[in-house]
Amino acid sequence: MKKNATLEKYWKENISYLSILLVIWFTVSYLLSIVFADALNAVRIGGFKLGFWFAQQGSIYTFIVLIFLYVRKMNELDKKYEVNED
Numbered sequence: 001m002k003k004n005a006t007l008e009k010y011w012k013e014n015i016s017y018l019s020i021l022l023v024i025w026f027t028v029s030y031l032l033s034i035v036f037a038d039a040l041n042a043v044r045i046g047g048f049k050l051g052f053w054f055a056q057q058g059s060i061y062t063f064i065v066l067i068f069l070y071v072r073k074m075n076e077l078d079k080k081y082e083v084n085e086d
Helices: 002-035 050-080
Strands: none
Touching: 002 050
């Protein structure tokens, strides 16, 4: 019974991490790139409008960073609950 409770805690933390990362991804890729693009276009980075930058590169860079963050957090979580593959 203890093992099931531990696995439930593991999956709750896993889903928590996923939820946070998905909210960040949604915020950058949809809200900043589409919804608030006109407002962000008043700011320029390297000659490009900020809304355009988020739509073209910012969301991709954010996605890549989120992948690495997820891998790191999951490795820590696996070690914490002793379900790692080492």
